[in-house]
Amino acid sequence: MVIQPAERVRGAVTIPGDKSISHRAVMFGALAEGVTSVRGFLPGADCLSTIDCFRKMGVQVEQVSATELRVNGVGLHGLREPDDVLDVGNSGTTARLILGILAGQPFHSTLTGDESIRRRPMGRVTNPLQEMGAKIDGRAGGKLAPLSVRGGGLQGMKYVSPVGSAQVKSAILLAGLFADGTTGVKEPEQSRDHTERMLRAFGVPVVEEDGYTAVRGGSSLVATEIEVPGDLSSAAFLLVAAAILPGSDLTLRGVGINPTRAGILEVLREMGANIELSNERLSGGEPIADLRVQAGALRGITVCGTLIPRLIDEIPVLAVAATQAEGVTEIRDAKELKVKESNRIATTAAELRKFGAQVEELEDGLRIVGRTKLRGGAVVQTHHDHRIAMAMAVAALAADSPVTICDWESVDVSFPGFAELVQNIR
Numbered sequence: 001m002v003i004q005p006a007e008r009v010r011g012a013v014t015i016p017g018d019k020s021i022s023h024r025a026v027m028f029g030a031l032a033e034g035v036t037s038v039r040g041f042l043p044g045a046d047c048l049s050t051i052d053c054f055r056k057m058g059v060q061v062e063q064v065s066a067t068e069l070r071v072n073g074v075g076l077h078g079l080r081e082p083d084d085v086l087d088v089g090n091s092g093t094t095a096r097l098i099l100g101i102l103a104g105q106p107f108h109s110t111l112t113g114d115e116s117i118r119r120r121p122m123g124r125v126t127n128p129l130q131e132m133g134a135k136i137d138g139r140a141g142g143k144l145a146p147l148s149v150r151g152g153g154l155q156g157m158k159y160v161s162p163v164g165s166a167q168v169k170s171a172i173l174l175a176g177l178f179a180d181g182t183t184g185v186k187e188p189e190q191s192r193d194h195t196e197r198m199l200r201a202f203g204v205p206v207v208e209e210d211g212y213t214a215v216r217g218g219s220s221l222v223a224t225e226i227e228v229p230g231d232l233s234s235a236a237f238l239l240v241a242a243a244i245l246p247g248s249d250l251t252l253r254g255v256g257i258n259p260t261r262a263g264i265l266e267v268l269r270e271m272g273a274n275i276e277l278s279n280e281r282l283s284g285g286e287p288i289a290d291l292r293v294q295a296g297a298l299r300g301i302t303v304c305g306t307l308i309p310r311l312i313d314e315i316p317v318l319a320v321a322a323t324q325a326e327g328v329t330e331i332r333d334a335k336e337l338k339v340k341e342s343n344r345i346a347t348t349a350a351e352l353r354k355f356g357a358q359v360e361e362l363e364d365g366l367r368i369v370g371r372t373k374l375r376g377g378a379v380v381q382t383h384h385d386h387r388i389a390m391a392m393a394v395a396a397l398a399a400d401s402p403v404t405i406c407d408w409e410s411v412d413v414s415f416p417g418f419a420e421l422v423q424n425i426r
């Protein structure tokens with residue numbers, strides 16, 4: 001893919017559906033009694049992997065259109081033993097959440113994924129699931145995929161997670177639906193709460209008790225209608241493009257602004273971007289709004305602590321914004337970036353340096369000194385990581401000559417049509 005520089009971006013666009021919420025709509029719809037209709041579904045490769053896995057367990061998922069699904073729920077105990085390996089592709093969310101569900105099933109299953117997935121840590125979910133009673137084996141003693149699961153006979157437990165991770169929290173809560181008694185999870189920092197919100201929409205009581213988020217075993221799910229908001233993590237690429245290209249004025253319609261996800265809005269505003277919210281409303285238990293962003297003179301800041309889980313997937317593109325901000329931007333407490341689709345501390349730094357940016361890798365984050373006029377002409381690698389691909393495309397928009405991005409296809413994981421959309425807002 002060759003990205004041409006842009007003078008500015010303008011207009012109004014609708015952002016594709018939220019990836020986290022699309023996965024959960026399929027999973028929870030599959031476990032529910034009745035037919036769940038999903039609108040605004042993200043037809044990205046990751047969410048299609050989730051559909052494929054549930055089809056292999058006997059769930060009929062009708063794709064009425066690219067963004068509309070009918071999930072024919074089989075009930076809490078209706079999944080059947082898959083006769084083939086469940087392949088989650090590139091999707092960590094599918095892998096970890098489905099492991100929670102598989103842990104509760106009285107059958108055998110095997111799960112694998114692409115090269116990146118087979119490197120990502122699974123012990124963070126397989127360890128607590130084993131503690132609950134699931135039999136899980138795999139590479140590195142059950143810490144790396146391929147993994148094989150023989151589930152059932154789970155005991156509820158109170159789990160203190162060492163990481164603020166919605167994937168860990170969700171896996172344990174999902175296993176908790178199949179366990180005896182109550183299962184609760186406490187985390188060091190609040191992670192995104194889409195699972196809690198959507199379980200409640202499916203009629204499952206989710207309670208907050210002594211710092212634990214908990215469910216009771218045997219709680220059944222009742223089919224519902226899900227309207228998926230636009231994905232703020234996808235919107236972030238366009239927010240940053242508009243924030244750094246002088247004269248930009250862009251409106252993004254119907255974007256999710258769940259506070260456990262909205263760190264990027266706070267940080268970009270603090271850096272000096274003009275972001276206005278309008279038409280704020282609730283959609284399927286999730287807050288959404290239209291976002292209007294105009295370029296501003298940006299300044300560097302420090303981003304750390306509890307903010308990190310609230311903008312974790314936006315850090316590569318935040319680093320791009322930081323190259324256009326006056327002064328130093330430091331991102332700390334973000335070690336988790338090392339275990340995403342790529343090591344995003346290393347890949348963000350290496351690729352941004354090709355534009356002449358001043359980026360230093362830290363043990364737990366990045367230090368960027370701006371403002372740098374970005375140099376085009378580079379050949380950039382995505383490391384098969386969709387967020388790196390799109391972050392570098394945003395840097396390319398601000399560069400002084402065209403930039404070639406290799407292995408562009410990974411963008412389809414979360415934002416099919418990104419390149420065309422960027423073309424249309426020039």
Ligand SMILES: O=C(O)C1=C[C@@H](OP(=O)(O)O)[C@@H](O)[C@H](O)C1
Nearest residue numbers: 020093164165166167168312313
């Ligand atoms: O639960 C989810 O949908 C997600 C949680 C986050 O991962 P962690 O749970 O590993 O922090 C995030 O990075 C990922 O893109 C989606």
Ligand SMILES: C=C(OP(=O)(O)O)C(=O)O
Nearest residue numbers: 090091092093313340387
């Ligand atoms: C980390 C991500 O996703 P996952 O963990 O589902 O692969 C992401 O989308 O940036």
